[in-house]
Amino acid sequence: MPIDLDTLNENQRKAVLWGDGPLLVLAGPGSGKTRVLTFRVARLLEEREDVSVLALTFTTKAAAEMRERVDQLLGQRGDRAHLCTFHSFATDVLRQHGSHVGLRPDFSLLTQDEDRIAILDDVAARLAEDGHPVPTDRRSLLTLLDRLFAESYDGGPEAPPLTRRLGNYTIN
Amino acid sequence: MKLRKLKIENFRGMKDLELDLGDTTVLIGENNSGKTAVLEVLRLCLRELGPRRRVVFDAFDFHLKDADAEPSSAEPIQITITFSEDAVGDWDDQLVGRLNRQKVLQVDGDGRSHVVLRVTCAFDLNSRDFDQNWSFLTLNDQPLTGIFEAALGTLQREVAYFYLPALRDAARHFDAKGPYWRPFLKDNQLPAEKKAEIAKKLKEVNDLVVASHTSFEQARKRLKKVQDVVPMASGDMVSIEAVPGRIFDMLAKAQIHLGTSTGAKVPVGRHGEGTQSLAVLMLFSAYLDAWSTGTPIIALEEPEAHLHPSAVRAIWGVVSGIAGQRLISTHSGDLLSEIDVHNVRRLVRTSAGVRSFRVPDNLLSSEETRKLNHHVRRARGELLFARCWLLVEGEAEVWIFPAAARASGIDLHQKGVRVVEYSQSDVGLLAKVANALGIPWYCVMDDDSGRRKYEAAVKANLGSAKESDRLVLPYPNLETHLLPSGYAPQYAPFMSAQNLAKMKKAEGDPGYWEEFASHLPSQAKTRGAAAVAAEMERHGAVGVTAELTDILTKAVTLAGSA
Numbered sequence: 001m002p003i004d005l006d007t008l009n010e011n012q013r014k015a016v017l018w019g020d021g022p023l024l025v026l027a028g029p030g031s032g033k034t035r036v037l038t039f040r041v042a043r044l045l046e047e048r049e050d051v052s053v054l055a056l057t058f059t060t061k062a063a064a065e066m067r068e069r070v071d072q073l074l075g076q077r078g079d080r081a082h083l084c085t086f087h088s089f090a091t092d093v094l095r096q097h098g099s100h101v102g103l104r105p106d107f108s109l110l111t112q113d114e115d116r117i118a119i120l121d122d123v124a125a126r127l128a129e130d131g132h133p134v135p136t137d138r139r140s141l142l143t144l145l146d147r148l149f150a151e152s153y154d155g156g157p158e159a160p161p162l163t164r165r166l167g168n169y170t171i172n
Numbered sequence: 173m174k175l176r177k178l179k180i181e182n183f184r185g186m187k188d189l190e191l192d193l194g195d196t197t198v199l200i201g202e203n204n205s206g207k208t209a210v211l212e213v214l215r216l217c218l219r220e221l222g223p224r225r226r227v228v229f230d231a232f233d234f235h236l237k238d239a240d241a242e243p244s245s246a247e248p249i250q251i252t253i254t255f256s257e258d259a260v261g262d263w264d265d266q267l268v269g270r271l272n273r274q275k276v277l278q279v280d281g282d283g284r285s286h287v288v289l290r291v292t293c294a295f296d297l298n299s300r301d302f303d304q305n306w307s308f309l310t311l312n313d314q315p316l317t318g319i320f321e322a323a324l325g326t327l328q329r330e331v332a333y334f335y336l337p338a339l340r341d342a343a344r345h346f347d348a349k350g351p352y353w354r355p356f357l358k359d360n361q362l363p364a365e366k367k368a369e370i371a372k373k374l375k376e377v378n379d380l381v382v383a384s385h386t387s388f389e390q391a392r393k394r395l396k397k398v399q400d401v402v403p404m405a406s407g408d409m410v411s412i413e414a415v416p417g418r419i420f421d422m423l424a425k426a427q428i429h430l431g432t433s434t435g436a437k438v439p440v441g442r443h444g445e446g447t448q449s450l451a452v453l454m455l456f457s458a459y460l461d462a463w464s465t466g467t468p469i470i471a472l473e474e475p476e477a478h479l480h481p482s483a484v485r486a487i488w489g490v491v492s493g494i495a496g497q498r499l500i501s502t503h504s505g506d507l508l509s510e511i512d513v514h515n516v517r518r519l520v521r522t523s524a525g526v527r528s529f530r531v532p533d534n535l536l537s538s539e540e541t542r543k544l545n546h547h548v549r550r551a552r553g554e555l556l557f558a559r560c561w562l563l564v565e566g567e568a569e570v571w572i573f574p575a576a577a578r579a580s581g582i583d584l585h586q587k588g589v590r591v592v593e594y595s596q597s598d599v600g601l602l603a604k605v606a607n608a609l610g611i612p613w614y615c616v617m618d619d620d621s622g623r624r625k626y627e628a629a630v631k632a633n634l635g636s637a638k639e640s641d642r643l644v645l646p647y648p649n650l651e652t653h654l655l656p657s658g659y660a661p662q663y664a665p666f667m668s669a670q671n672l673a674k675m676k677k678a679e680g681d682p683g684y685w686e687e688f689a690s691h692l693p694s695q696a697k698t699r700g701a702a703a704v705a706a707e708m709e710r711h712g713a714v715g716v717t718a719e720l721t722d723i724l725t726k727a728v729t730l731a732g733s734a
Contacts (some may be wrong), residue, residue, distance in 0.1 A: 079273070095318055096277070130714055
């Protein structure tokens with residue numbers, strides 16, 4: 001049963017049916033971006049039995065909604081659609097394949113700032129032992145580090161000892 | 173998706189066994205060496221095991237290390253099953269996708285995909301019960317977390333495991349409940365109009381049969397009286413179905429009849445054991461052709477059961493034609509003769525549990541493989557079952573050693589010693605293969621000029637064994653040894669008068685027998701040996717020289733150590 005595209009407007013339909021390489025849908029709020037994506041996922045799955053689709057969202061809620069709508073459109077569970085948030089996808093990849101970079105699958109994520117500051121304290125204490133000066137305001141230091149991580153700052157050859165130390169940080 | 177590695181820890185006779193599996197793997201070994209256990213453990217893990225964690229092992233599956241051991245204190249059973257790509261891209265994208273969505277797929281440094289399943293079972297002291305768990309692992313043996321229960325089902329669907337045990341009772345297998353026959357009997361393969369047509373015909377046939385059988389009508393009337401005693405819901409409750417009236421019923425009663433030599437058709441269950449076994453194998457193969465998906469793993473226990481040797485060799489054609497990965501256990505040298513020696517895994521029970529031996533893929537050159545095929549595999553597949561090879565030079569020795577054993581009351585067969593002739597073959601190759609398969613060997617060599625030909629090859633393949641446990645040079649040659657030991661009359665008739673005339677020494681002179689032996693025509697050596705063998709058996713143990721006794725004792729000791 002082909003998916004009914006009649007409820008879509010012309011632009012939406014064009015985006016859903018696009019078949020030639022990558023596609024960026026750029027539109028304002030409430031213009032039906034998610035709807036387009038959902039239809040597109042369903043169409044791809046229905047048209048070709050050999051494809052699977054990875055669809056990533058920002059929130060769990062959005063992922064669940066898309067899942068429901070894709071299944072509805074297909075009239076069955078779209079097993080070949082992998083629908084989840086960016087974060088859970090990244091975590092899954094690290095769990096499944098992290099052993100290549102020395103990560104154990106049973107790692108846990110630190111989401112509370114307090115936990116992260118505790119680790120920072122630990123590292124800072126060790127740096128102090130080695131005779132390196134360490135700023136005392138942990139919270140702003142954490143914000144600074146987060147920004148460096150976000151920019152994938154790897155320290156380079158001239159990296160200060162703190163970043164190197166953090167890069168090697170492992171929980172015993 | 174092929175099963176490439178199986179590690180079995182603390183299961184039945186196995187303490188720690190690692191097996192690598194090819195597209196075809198043939199397990200050999202004595203009774204109780206664990207062949208069936210291997211096939212069984214895979215059935216438990218790939219078929220029986222379910223997401224509900226119902227324990228599939230029982231108390232006797234635990235490896236009990238001594239007479240006092242109890243399952244409750246035994247080491248945990250741990251089974252690790254690894255599926256691997258042989259080359260990047262062996263598994264198609266859809267398969268990889270399915271495994272990836274279950275988050276169980278692993279990729280190694282070369283880009284090859286793997287899936288590792290581990291099943292463990294241990295006795296839990298708190299609950300006083302067996303605690304069973306399964307998990308998928310990373311390539312460095314760590315359990316993956318966040319795996320859904322459905323992952324196991326996904327794996328089990330991809331690698332459907334089919335196990336056909338040695339007992340192949342056709343009557344049971346061709347029953348409507350037989351797992352491989354039942355699917356053939358499902359009526360949903362018939363279109364509706366065909367069903368209606370058949371049902372109508374069946375009713376006609378039934379009415380006709382019942383009408384022409386007056387005894388049926390009487391039985392029906394009698395049975396109807398039941399209704400007079402026991403009130404029943406509707407009127408005509410008793411009907412006789414001489415022919416199954418409904419399609420599913422008829423299909424359930426469908427029977428296979430095989431023609432006999434006289435042309436008479438006899439139900440398969442009434443044929444001989446061999447035919448039954450063969451018929452079940454064929455059914456199994458037909459079932460797999462019709463219904464299997466993915467790459468099934470076919471486990472066959474002793475496909476040779478009850479078959480004539482020629483039929484055994486022929487059956488390999490059937491077995492190798494079954495699509496999928498094949499895992500076979502056998503006791504048949506004839507079957508082994510049809511199989512590449514690299515596929516053979518020899519299981520040996522040792523004090524440290526069962527061990528597995530194989531000829532590694534790159535051990536033999538193609539020329540050596542050819543020689544091995546010619547001298548051992550095709551002609552003497554049963555050699556691979558031996559516990560010790562007594563390597564001897566030629567036909568004369570093949571006459572003498574078994575005869576000497578019989579004369580001394582040693583049963584070489586029972587001890588598992590096989591006498592193997594090497595002058596026509598390649599002694600180094602035989603030693604190499606025996607080492608790889610974990611078969612101890614003992615080489616008897618003439619201490620003469622011919623020694624140079626073989627000695628280096630033997631010494632190059634000692635492995636970790638001492639030279640004295642592998643090589644003996646008891647005499648310059650067999651004839652020089654036997655002639656002065658009372659067996660001259662057995663050789664004398666084969667000595668030509670012409671050669672006798674060339675003799676320089678007289679009987680009693682030192683070196684007389686050496687000279688005599690050197691003048692023996694070559695065919696006299698084998699003929700003489702056959703005569704000596706017969707004479708030796710007549711004499712009994714007293715007729716066996718000390719040298720021969722020592723060699724036999726050594727071979728038997730080595731066989732016992734394996």
